[in-house]
Amino acid sequence: xxxxxxxxxxxxxxxxxxxxxxxxxxxxxxxxxxxxxxxxxxxxxxxxxxxxxxxxxxxxxxxxxxxxxxxxxxxxxxxxxxxxxxxxxxxxxxxxxxxxxxxxxxxxxxxxxxxxxxxxxxxxxxxxxxxxxxxxxxxxxxxxxxxxxxxxxxxxxxxxxxxxxxxxxxxxxxxxxxxxxx
Amino acid sequence: xxxxxxxxxxxxxxxxxxxxxxxxxxxxxxxxxxxxxxxxxxxxxxxxxxxxxxxxxxxxxxxxxxxxxxxxxxxxxxxxxxxxxxxxxxxxxxxxxxxxxxxxxxxxxxxxxxxxxxxxxxxxxxxxxxxxxxxxxxxxxxxxxxxxxxxxxxxxxxxxxxxxxxxxxxxxxxxxxxxxxx
DNA sequence: TTTCAAGGCTACTGATGTTAGCCTTGAGCA
DNA sequence: TGCTCAAGGCTAACATCAGTAGCCTTGAAA
Numbered sequence: 001x002x003x004x005x006x007x008x009x010x011x012x013x014x015x016x017x018x019x020x021x022x023x024x025x026x027x028x029x030x031x032x033x034x035x036x037x038x039x040x041x042x043x044x045x046x047x048x049x050x051x052x053x054x055x056x057x058x059x060x061x062x063x064x065x066x067x068x069x070x071x072x073x074x075x076x077x078x079x080x081x082x083x084x085x086x087x088x089x090x091x092x093x094x095x096x097x098x099x100x101x102x103x104x105x106x107x108x109x110x111x112x113x114x115x116x117x118x119x120x121x122x123x124x125x126x127x128x129x130x131x132x133x134x135x136x137x138x139x140x141x142x143x144x145x146x147x148x149x150x151x152x153x154x155x156x157x158x159x160x161x162x163x164x165x166x167x168x169x170x171x172x173x174x175x176x177x178x179x180x181x182x
Numbered sequence: 183x184x185x186x187x188x189x190x191x192x193x194x195x196x197x198x199x200x201x202x203x204x205x206x207x208x209x210x211x212x213x214x215x216x217x218x219x220x221x222x223x224x225x226x227x228x229x230x231x232x233x234x235x236x237x238x239x240x241x242x243x244x245x246x247x248x249x250x251x252x253x254x255x256x257x258x259x260x261x262x263x264x265x266x267x268x269x270x271x272x273x274x275x276x277x278x279x280x281x282x283x284x285x286x287x288x289x290x291x292x293x294x295x296x297x298x299x300x301x302x303x304x305x306x307x308x309x310x311x312x313x314x315x316x317x318x319x320x321x322x323x324x325x326x327x328x329x330x331x332x333x334x335x336x337x338x339x340x341x342x343x344x345x346x347x348x349x350x351x352x353x354x355x356x357x358x359x360x361x362x363x364x
Numbered sequence: 365t366t367t368c369a370a371g372g373c374t375a376c377t378g379a380t381g382t383t384a385g386c387c388t389t390g391a392g393c394a
Numbered sequence: 395t396g397c398t399c400a401a402g403g404c405t406a407a408c409a410t411c412a413g414t415a416g417c418c419t420t421g422a423a424a
Contacts, residue, residue: 005401005402005403006402006403029379029381030380031380031381041381042383043402043403045382046401046402102288105335139350139354140354141344142333142336142355143354143359146329146336147332148332150331151328151332153287153331153335154324160324161303162323164321166324169320169324169325172322172324172325176325176363177329179362180358186421187371211412213411222372222374224413225372228370228372368421368422369420370421371419371420372419373419374415374416374417376413376416377412377415378412378413378414379412379413380412381410382408383406383409384405384407386403386405386406387402387405388401388402389399389400390399390400390401391400393397393398394395394398
């Protein structure tokens with residue numbers, strides 16, 4: 001490593017991630033990232049292929065963090081309690097990383113940024129298999145994750161506009177769904 | 183109307199909508215829209231305030247179309263059958279307008295494009311009230327729409343990667359959910 | 365016949381992503 | 395101890411966008 005490295009891929013990803021959440025997708029410019037990490041714009045391209053690649057790196061980091069949080073939360077042994085913990089952890093994580101979460105579940109055709117996330121499904125599949133039995137595990141897991149993600153997405157999008165208590169709706173839906181999958 | 187109008191707001195919105203679905207969000211440029219409607223780029227700004235405004239117009243049209251399709255499909259009188267029709271119509275519409283659908287449920291912070299859609303909730307609320315009773319109507323409607331939208335969103339995002347039959351999962355989830363809300 | 369504004373247009377500005385190609389630095393080898 | 399060389403900075407430049415300024419043509423109405 002000849003000259004002093006003034007930044008790193010990790011620093012670039014961290015800066016990008018912060019800017020993404022603070023200012024939104026469009027405001028995440030290579031110029032601003034460069035400024036945050038203390039370097040000129042073209043120097044970023046020594047570490048990151050292009051802007052889409054930066055998004056990919058950011059979202060991969062987010063997915064890994066989310067998976068870890070879920071795995072840590074859902075380990076009581078009781079599938080119902082653990083599925084509740086999984087759902088609540090997913091939701092809390094999305095609330096703390098709203099922009100990144102939205103991007104995670106946005107098609108590549110829209111963002112141009114694919115993200116891999118195989119890892120995070122293992123825990124869900126295990127819990128749902130315990131709850132619904134192996135025969136219905138896959139459709140049950142899809143039902144569960146569709147509801148969780150749909151609820152959080154709409155909530156973040158401000159799509160619940162009819163008033164009422166959103167927390168009540170969350171608990172209502174989660175309870176009914178877990179009962180329905182048993 | 184002095185000179186021959188060579189285009190119209192409707193033509194611009196139609197062209198934009200087509201380009202949006204065919205090539206994705208980023209590829210929807212004012213230049214391409216102008217070319218399609220047979221005019222130079224700056225002339226678009228006589229009809230449309232800016233690119234965000236064009237998105238708003240497109241998405242408003244999409245929402246109205248979707249609401250109309252749902253209202254037309256869900257009128258048998260039986261709330262369960264009508265909720266099934268509502269869900270299936272929503273899904274079919276999303277499959278035909280995947281990019282627009284994704285944008286519809288993406289937060290303003292991400293797209294910078296707010297869309298109003300009060301109208302489409304009336305039918306859902308009526309059906310869910312019949313099914314679940316007035317006390318649980320709001321949380322039940324939110325549970326329903328969260329699942330529908332979540333399923334479709336993940337499907338479009340290519341997030342169901344574990345194989346299996348997605349149609350089976352859709353029917354499974356819809357059936358269980360309707361039973362759970364009764 | 366004159367007016368006048370709607371609705372075209374060209375020319376331009378400012379952001380932004382990205383590439384080309386140069387220069388400095390310092391770790392490791394001769 | 396001095397030389398090499400590539401990692402990792404940098405400036406300069408380009409292409410592509412959205413959007414603005416300001417002009418010109420047209421044709422309907424006075």
